[in-house]
Amino acid sequence: MDVGTFIQSLWGGVLEAGLIAMVAVGLYLVLGVARVLNFAHGHILVLGGFCTWGFRETYNLNFWLAALLGLLIVGMGGIVMERFPFRRFYGNFVPIICVGVALIYLFEGGVVQFFGPETKTVGTVISGTSGIKGWFIMRNWDWLVIGAGLGCLVGSGLFLAKTRIGRAMRATAVDPDTANLQGIGALGMARYAMFIGCALAAVGGGLMAPKYGASIGVGLAWMIKGMLAIIIGGLGSFYGCLCACLLLGMAVSFSITYINAQAGYIAMFVLLVVVILVRPWGLFGKKITVGMPGE
Amino acid sequence: MLLEVKDLRIHYGGAEAVQGASFEVAEGEIVALIGANGAGKTSILRTISGLKRLTSGEIRFMGERIDRKPTAHIVRVGIGHCPEGRHVFMMMSVKENLQVGAHIRKDKAEIARDMEAIYQSFPILKTRAKQDANTLSGGEQQMLAIARALMSRPKLLLLDEPSLGLSPIVVQEVARIISDIHRSGVSVLLVEQNSVMALNLADRGYVLETGRVTLEGAGKELLHNEAVRRAFLGG
Numbered sequence: 001m002d003v004g005t006f007i008q009s010l011w012g013g014v015l016e017a018g019l020i021a022m023v024a025v026g027l028y029l030v031l032g033v034a035r036v037l038n039f040a041h042g043h044i045l046v047l048g049g050f051c052t053w054g055f056r057e058t059y060n061l062n063f064w065l066a067a068l069l070g071l072l073i074v075g076m077g078g079i080v081m082e083r084f085p086f087r088r089f090y091g092n093f094v095p096i097i098c099v100g101v102a103l104i105y106l107f108e109g110g111v112v113q114f115f116g117p118e119t120k121t122v123g124t125v126i127s128g129t130s131g132i133k134g135w136f137i138m139r140n141w142d143w144l145v146i147g148a149g150l151g152c153l154v155g156s157g158l159f160l161a162k163t164r165i166g167r168a169m170r171a172t173a174v175d176p177d178t179a180n181l182q183g184i185g186a187l188g189m190a191r192y193a194m195f196i197g198c199a200l201a202a203v204g205g206g207l208m209a210p211k212y213g214a215s216i217g218v219g220l221a222w223m224i225k226g227m228l229a230i231i232i233g234g235l236g237s238f239y240g241c242l243c244a245c246l247l248l249g250m251a252v253s254f255s256i257t258y259i260n261a262q263a264g265y266i267a268m269f270v271l272l273v274v275v276i277l278v279r280p281w282g283l284f285g286k287k288i289t290v291g292m293p294g295e
Numbered sequence: 296m297l298l299e300v301k302d303l304r305i306h307y308g309g310a311e312a313v314q315g316a317s318f319e320v321a322e323g324e325i326v327a328l329i330g331a332n333g334a335g336k337t338s339i340l341r342t343i344s345g346l347k348r349l350t351s352g353e354i355r356f357m358g359e360r361i362d363r364k365p366t367a368h369i370v371r372v373g374i375g376h377c378p379e380g381r382h383v384f385m386m387m388s389v390k391e392n393l394q395v396g397a398h399i400r401k402d403k404a405e406i407a408r409d410m411e412a413i414y415q416s417f418p419i420l421k422t423r424a425k426q427d428a429n430t431l432s433g434g435e436q437q438m439l440a441i442a443r444a445l446m447s448r449p450k451l452l453l454l455d456e457p458s459l460g461l462s463p464i465v466v467q468e469v470a471r472i473i474s475d476i477h478r479s480g481v482s483v484l485l486v487e488q489n490s491v492m493a494l495n496l497a498d499r500g501y502v503l504e505t506g507r508v509t510l511e512g513a514g515k516e517l518l519h520n521e522a523v524r525r526a527f528l529g530g
Contacts, residue, residue: 164398171384171395177346178382183370183399183447 007136009257010250015142017249018149021242022204023226024233025156026197028241031230032173034190036086037093039100041201042223043107048074048202049214050111053120063125067206071199078198082191090190104220111216119215145207152203153242156196160238165192173236228268232275234285243283247271296355297322297451297482298343298374303352305338305506312338314506315352320451325473325483327493327514329527330503336486337379339503340453343484344376345369356451371399375449379456379486381440385429389420392428392439396446406446413442416475434465441472451482458489470496490527494518502526 027041038044051070055061061069085103089095126144131137160166171179172189180186205214212218229248233240248268255267275283280290298320305313313335320326328336341347343354345366354362361369370376384392393413397406414421417438423431428439437457444452454473458466470492477483477496487493494500497514502523510523517523 164394167387167391167395168398170387174384174386175382178378178384179395180346180366181344181370181376181378182395182443183367184395185365185367188367 004135005257008138009253011136011138011142011146012257013246013250013253015138015146015249016252017246018146018153019204019208020222020225020229020248021153021245022149022200022207023222024229024241024245025153025238026200027223027226028230028238029156029169029193030190030197032236033169033193034082034086035090035093036096036190036194037100037227038081038086038103038197039097039223040103040107040219041100041197041226042221043104043216043219044074044078044198045201045205045208045222046214046216046219047077047107047111048205049122049209050115050120050205050216051202052206052209053122053214054115056122057120063122063210067203070206071202074202074205075195075199078194079191081198082194086194087187087190107219108216117216119213120209121213122209125210141210145211148207149204152200156200157238157242159196165189169193225268228272232272232282234279234282236286237282237284240282240284296320297324297357298484299353299355300339300343301353301355303339303342303354304350305335305342305347306350307338311350312506313342316503316506316508318501318508318511320482320484322450322482323477323480324498325477325485325496325514327490327497327500328484328486328503329488329490329493329500329517329523331527332488333505334503335506336503337455340376340378340455340484340486343369343453344374367399370447370449373448373450374453375444375447375451376453377440377444377455377457379459381433381436383428383431383436383439383443386427388425388427389431389439390424392443393420393446396443399447409446409448413445416472417442434461434468437461437465437469438472441469441476445476445481449481451484452476454483454485456486456488458487458492466492490523491518494523 023042023045030036030038048070051073052066055066055069056063085099086096089099126140128140129137130140130143160170168184169189169192172184172186176186225248229241229244232247233244248271251267251271252264255263281288296319301317303313303316304311316339330336338347342349345364349362353360356372356374384395393410400406419435420439420442428436431439441457457469461469466489473483473496485493485497494514494517500512500514500517501508502510510517
């Protein structure tokens with residue numbers, strides 16, 4: 001086994017982890033603060049990519065400007081999603097899941113209707129590669145994605161840790177009634193969570209677009225990756241979620257390098273099963289009792 | 296009148312937990328609401344704060360009807376609520392708990408000053424400022440919960456069973472804190488099972504039995520009332 005390939009896979013894992021985290025953090029926020037498990041969250045990521053593609057294709061905008069517009073539009077879309085379909089069903093988990101599934105069909109149908117079913121290619125923004133010769137080489141674009149993704153994640157971590165709204169969101173997530181008693185409006189917090197979650201996913205989708213293109217078909221797969229990260233990390237743990245993203249990214253990257261291209265997905269689920277067997281509450285979650293009552 | 300509650304009825308599921316309770320709190324008063332477990336005390340406080348909706352009746356705060364208003368609004372008009380069982384935010388530090396308590400305020404300098412004042416009157420919270428709330432003892436958590444409620448600068452403080460699960464010495468400490476708060480100009484509605492402590496502190500008291508107010512009077516008067524002694528004070 002040569003060291004170069006190993007390090008190469010390591011960085012590939014970081015890249016994949018970053019993209020998973022862009023989905024997972026949004027899912028985590030919306031689940032924690034609004035108690036909404038948004039099944040269409042992966043599609044939000046893809047819609048971010050579509051916005052970027054659309055603005056470049058139609059108005060020939062600069063990539064960064066297009067991505068920024070995508071972020072804002074999709075973020076606003078999140079606010080609309082919170083206000084109309086989800087708000088009616090707060091506190092009732094099953095209809096919320098149905099709404100998510102309905103949104104998936106809406107997004108897929110809409111995209112195919114207006115833009116056609118094929119994958120959209122967004123041209124390269126930065127070309128070339130860098131790294132240390134003989135050790136590891138990555139495309140410059142991938143370096144940039146890692147940087148931008150890391151920036152967004154550190155940013156949202158700091159936002160949650162240090163700001164007034166961030167604290168209020170955390171308080172709402174752990175104890176909604178008591179948060180209410182501090183004058184924190186739960187609906188307002190749900191709106192923030194939805195905006196931030198959707199905007200993060202849109203950034204992820206925008207950053208992915210030059211590499212993978214934009215294809216509505218992959219939405220659900222991303223949502224599932226994000227959900228795996230939340231479960232492995234432990235419900236309610238932000239850092240657990242980020243660690244799980246890193247583990248998942250590594251599992252995908254290494255199994256692709258050392259087994260084959262199809263092994264990535266299997267590796268993620270193997271990781272899930274192993275973690276859940278040992279710690280059913282996830283890596284950093286609060287210990288819970290599991291099993292059927294009385295058994 | 297600061298707080299007026301008229302003919303309050305509250306249902307839980309099908310059962311009527313509060314069956315037409317009326318009481319009031321004047322500015323500058325400590326009013327105690329005493330009664331056995333299940334008498335509806337906590338339901339009343341939760342309804343005043345808007346966490347629970349009433350079936351009928353009305354609640355006025357400084358003349359304004361607040362019984363259909365969202366909780367966040369009720370906090371903003373000046374009602375602080377320290378819930379039963381303390382409910383501090385466990386995974387947050389003591390300081391963060393206090394900051395969350397000041398959520399409705401944006402005057403940073405004043406918030407910092409209030410926090411300093413809180414640290415003065417609760418030195419233990421200053422020592423533990425950076426620790427997570429779940430590392431605090433029960434008594435310390437109770438102090439934190441009260442301090443957190445004060446950070447919104449309420450005109451009226453609702454205290455739900457602040458003595459619950461605390462040792463007699465700590466209960467005395469809590470009583471001292473409540474009278475300090477009162478002296479600083481905050482009116483207090485105190486719900487307690489520990490009737491001796493509550494009635495000693497209170498200007499006036501109401502006795503609640505199965506969702507009804509059965510007795511009212513000055514705190515000291517109730518403390519010596521024969522029926523109250525028999526029901527709550529063990530003779």
